[in-house]
Amino acid sequence: MPSPRYWREVPNRYRLEGAKCADCGKVTFPARHVCPDCRSANMEAMALSRSGKVVTSTVVRTPPDDLLMESPYAVAVVETPEGARLMVQVADCDPEEVLPGMEVSLEFRLIRKEGHGGIRCYGHKAVPVV
Numbered sequence: 001m002p003s004p005r006y007w008r009e010v011p012n013r014y015r016l017e018g019a020k021c022a023d024c025g026k027v028t029f030p031a032r033h034v035c036p037d038c039r040s041a042n043m044e045a046m047a048l049s050r051s052g053k054v055v056t057s058t059v060v061r062t063p064p065d066d067l068l069m070e071s072p073y074a075v076a077v078v079e080t081p082e083g084a085r086l087m088v089q090v091a092d093c094d095p096e097e098v099l100p101g102m103e104v105s106l107e108f109r110l111i112r113k114e115g116h117g118g119i120r121c122y123g124h125k126a127v128p129v130v
């Protein structure tokens with residue numbers, strides 16, 4: 001059974017839904033009810049672009065058990081054109097070649113299978129733009 005946390009995160013995971021502050025313009029991901037910059041509660045839901053640039057990355061060589069088959073893999077902080085930053089796995093490339101500034105697209109993919117039933121959990125992964 002997927003965890004309650006996973007279900008709460010479905011709008012973020014499935015639709016890349018963040019929030020934009022109507023007062024100062026700050027974009028957050030995941031969505032927040034209060035702006036971290038100006039403390040305004042005037043936040044509006046906003047769908048993020050399905051693209052971005054790598055800000056920083058690392059290579060995971062000792063993953064959790066449910067990602068053993070994918071090791072080694074790269075995990076990166078990606079900034080979207082709206083200014084939101086999210087941490088995602090980088091797929092379809094050599095993990096050693098993921099560098100800051102790399103253009104990526106954010107694609108809807110299988111993230112992992114949870115529990116003994118193997119329930120599929122989906123979300124977004126970054127894929128280098130060639």
Ligand SMILES: [Zn+2]
Pocket residue numbers: 021022023024025026035036037038039040
């Ligand atoms: Zn604000």
